[in-house]
Amino acid sequence: xxxxxxxxxxxxxxxxxxxxxxxxxxxxRGAENSTSEAETALIFENEISYFYRTGVESTPFEVFKxxxxxxxxxxxxxxxxxxxxxxSRYKIENVPLNGWDF
Numbered sequence: 348x349x350x351x352x353x354x355x356x357x358x359x360x361x362x363x364x365x366x367x368x369x370x371x372x373x374x375x376r377g378a379e380n381s382t383s384e385a386e387t388a389l390i391f392e393n394e395i396s397y398f399y400r401t402g403v404e405s406t407p408f409e410v411f412k413x414x415x416x417x418x419x420x421x422x423x424x425x426x427x428x429x430x431x432x433x434x435s436r437y438k439i440e441n442v443p444l445n446g447w448d449f
Contacts, residue, residue, distance in 0.1 A: 370394050374449070378423070387425055388415040391449065419448040 377390035395413060412430035419426045426446040429439055 378449075384415075384418065384425060391415070391425075391427065413447070416446050421448050424448045 373394050374390055377394070378387050381387040381390060391413060413427040414430050416426045416428050418424075426448055428446040429442055
């Protein structure tokens with residue numbers, strides 16, 4: 348049986364807003380200076396992994412672990428999907444079908 352995690356509700360709680368703002372700022376700054384898709388993906392992976400490892404134990408892995416799935420139709424954006432483990436107890440309920448555009 349899976350536990351549904353309402354990502355929007357969690358984000359709106361502002362529980363980790365300062366940390367989220369810091370991670371997003373670092374991702375945006377890094378992506379602006381990126382010269383390749385691989386470099387951009389590594390920026391996302393490093394920043395999100397760091398955020399995940401630094402005290403967000405109560406938040407499911409699936410919220411933070413993203414996998415690059417290709418270029419977005421939006422200029423200077425890439426598409427990512429949440430990593431889902433086969434044994435996961437959680438389901439993220441509002442994931443876009445084609446992934447997130449960042």
